[in-house]
Amino acid sequence: xxxxxxxxxxxxxxxxxxxxxxxxxxxxxxxxxxxxxxxxxxxxxxxxxxxxxxxxxxxxxxxxxxxxxxxxxxxxxxxxxxxxxxxxxxxxxxxxxxxxxxxxxxx
Numbered sequence: 001x002x003x004x005x006x007x008x009x010x011x012x013x014x015x016x017x018x019x020x021x022x023x024x025x026x027x028x029x030x031x032x033x034x035x036x037x038x039x040x041x042x043x044x045x046x047x048x049x050x051x052x053x054x055x056x057x058x059x060x061x062x063x064x065x066x067x068x069x070x071x072x073x074x075x076x077x078x079x080x081x082x083x084x085x086x087x088x089x090x091x092x093x094x095x096x097x098x099x100x101x102x103x104x105x106x107x
Contacts, residue, residue: 001036004029005054005064012051014039033065 004013006022006029013023014036022029032054042050053059 003032003034003036003039005032005060006030007055007060010051010055012039012047012054030060030064031066032063034063 001014001016002018004015004019004022005011006013006025006027008027009022009024011022011024012032013019013029015023018031019029021027034050039047039050054063
């Protein structure tokens with residue numbers, strides 16, 4: 001289980017896998033550093049404070065993480081199989097709200 005935050009919905013989602021879109025509104029979501037077990041151990045008041053911290057852009061950046069094992073993910077392997085002989089370069093877009101990762105290919 002991974003904890004994600006949707007800025008548009010102002011909701012925390014606990015999702016299996018490293019999802020990139022909100023199950024509620026389909027907008028981009030942010031994966032959080034906090035482990036699932038740590039989050040569920042918080043009481044109601046601490047969860048409310050945590051949610052308020054996530055609403056602030058600077059604090060959200062500090063509390064978020066980037067999934068760096070994408071090379072082992074199914075979508076990456078499928079892309080690599082579709083583009084044989086190409087070099088695939090992936091990088092994180094920091095100012096983009098619709099996408100949290102981008103992929104470029106070089107032939």
